[in-house]
């Protein structure tokens with residue numbers, strides 16, 4: 001059986017070649033229908049050859065909602081009326097309980113996430129975050145601590161590094177050139193990239209991905225995948241938009257599994273070695289297709305729920321991961 005020529009060209013990635021922007025655009029424009037399964041198969045082979053085995057991580061929303069930023073997809077922005085549960089920063093003991101549960105569920109990377117712009121100075125709230133990280137490090141030292149608290153200065157980035165932050169999540173979300181138009185105009189993509197660079201300077205590894213289904217084009221998706229490659233992160237969370245009522249994106253159509261499979265596969269071919277994680281949208285949006293999509297080149301997932309939506313049980317996901325690792 002003959003492979004589609006664009007897929008045959010992309011198969012050079014298996015021999016160590018780098019997928020160019022034009023190669024990726026060709027896949028996006030030319031591959032459709034049943035050929036997508038050949039593309040999925042290639043992405044899975046690349047994942048198997050170059051990336052780590054399937055691994056779960058978990059996140060805790062340590063401060064929810066009432067955010068002054070206007071990210072168009074986000075249920076937590078105070079610019080929109082979405083009716084989510086809001087609460088101020090959790091106490092260190094509450095976070096510790098959640099971290100112990102994550103550890104007992106066999107997860108080894110624990111993400112501490114807060115809503116909001118971020119921390120450019122050492123406010124009392126930022127100090128409480130540092131104290132929480134110290135407590136987690138002392139009480140559950142086996143957990144790797146991933147932090148996602150927004151935009152930082154060099155000073156606050158250095159403090160997080162000193163207080164046991166192993167990895168930091170800062171998503172590009174979309175094609176950086178269209179950030180203001182597609183995501184938010186209350187902060188800039190440059191501030192986010194600068195934050196990443198500060199953290200890398202202090203030895204913190206980076207988790208950096210985005211969302212698809214915002215109304216972006218194929219070339220935007222490819223530009224995001226290429227921008228991620230330039231950032232040199234270790235982890236890449238990929239979210240599929242669940243349109244939230246009350247946000248400007250509430251009417252966006254849900255992406256088809258076919259389109260998501262093609263996007264994930266192209267992401268893997270552009271980034272052969274990275275930990276590509278299926279984040280929000282796996283159970284809620286993609287439902288029965290989550291297995292196929294995990295095999296479209298991904299090797300990680302967020303388990304046990306998301307920031308404002310629930311996921312399926314950690315136990316079910318653990319079995320799922322064991323099965324995925326046999327492919």
Ligand code: SF4
Pocket residue numbers: 067068069070071074075076077114115116117150184
């Ligand atoms: S993504 Fe973060 S910064 Fe943007 S509105 Fe939501 S909570 Fe605020």
